[in-house]
Amino acid sequence: MRRMVTMGLLFALAGCASGRMGARSGVPGYAGGDMSCVPFARERSGLRINGDAWQWWQAAAGQYERSRAPLPGSVLVFQRTSRNPQGHLAVVSRVVSAREIRVDHANWSSGRARGQIARDQPVLDVSPRGDWSLVRVWYPPADDFGGTQFPTYGFIHSRAMMAAAG
Numbered sequence: 001m002r003r004m005v006t007m008g009l010l011f012a013l014a015g016c017a018s019g020r021m022g023a024r025s026g027v028p029g030y031a032g033g034d035m036s037c038v039p040f041a042r043e044r045s046g047l048r049i050n051g052d053a054w055q056w057w058q059a060a061a062g063q064y065e066r067s068r069a070p071l072p073g074s075v076l077v078f079q080r081t082s083r084n085p086q087g088h089l090a091v092v093s094r095v096v097s098a099r100e101i102r103v104d105h106a107n108w109s110s111g112r113a114r115g116q117i118a119r120d121q122p123v124l125d126v127s128p129r130g131d132w133s134l135v136r137v138w139y140p141p142a143d144d145f146g147g148t149q150f151p152t153y154g155f156i157h158s159r160a161m162m163a164a165a166g
Contacts, residue, residue, distance in 0.1 A: 029140040033106060033117035040106035040117065041089035045075050046158055054080040054087025057153035065157040068131045070101045074155040076123070076132070084150065090123065090137075092155070099125040109141060 033040075037053055049059045057077045060066055070076070070092045078088035090103035104119045118140055126149055127134040133154070139146040 025143050027122060027138060027140070027143070028118070028120055030109070030116035030118050034115040035117070036107045036115065037089040037105055040104075041075050041091050044091045044104060045073060045156075047075060047156060049156070052080075052086045053078065053089045056087075056089060056156060060156045065159065066154055067157065068133070068154045070095050070132065070155050071157055074157045076101075076103060076135075076155055077153040078135075079151040079153055081151065083148065088150070090121075093120050096122070099130060101125075108137065109139070 038051075038056075041047070041053075041056075042049065047056075047060070047064060049056050049063070051059050054077070056075065057066065072092050072094055074092045076090045076092060078084060078090075080087040088105070088108065090105035090108075093102045093104050095101050101123050102120045103123050104117070105121065106117045107115050108118060108121075109116060118138075121138040121140070122145070123138065124136045124145065125132045125134070126136050132152060134149050134151055136145045136147075136149055138144070
């Protein structure tokens with residue numbers, strides 16, 4: 001009997017670690033795909049910028065609006081770091097609050113999930129001034145925010161997006 005109870009507990013715990021993303025949090029996991037963040041952001045946002053992710057901020061100067069304020073459809077540009085040498089791009093799917101947005105992005109993970117697309121993922125502004133210069137990003141394999149804080153340049157907005165925002 002004791003052995004059966006132990007086995008039952010082990011099976012229950014195994015179910016918690018089944019790999020089904022979003023099971024506890026309700027945040028969706030990866031949705032397939034096989035692409036890097038640059039072509040994904042270009043396709044999703046309509047911005048016509050070339051170069052590595054970290055180069056987009058400078059490349060957008062004089063061509064698109066740039067700011068520290070998120071708008072749906074804008075692209076959040078991550079700076080490059082030793083952990084993130086090419087930078088990263090994420091497209092804002094919605095603004096939840098002054099310090100939380102949801103993004104769609106590709107290729108945020110490593111290993112088997114490398115190149116995967118993740119939609120409606122939370123990003124938190126953890127900058128001291130509340131200016132989105134430092135963020136924490138949802139990490140689907142952990143079903144939680146990752147522990148790393150990533151520096152960003154800010155958001156790139158299309159002219160049409162700015163006109164719609166009024």
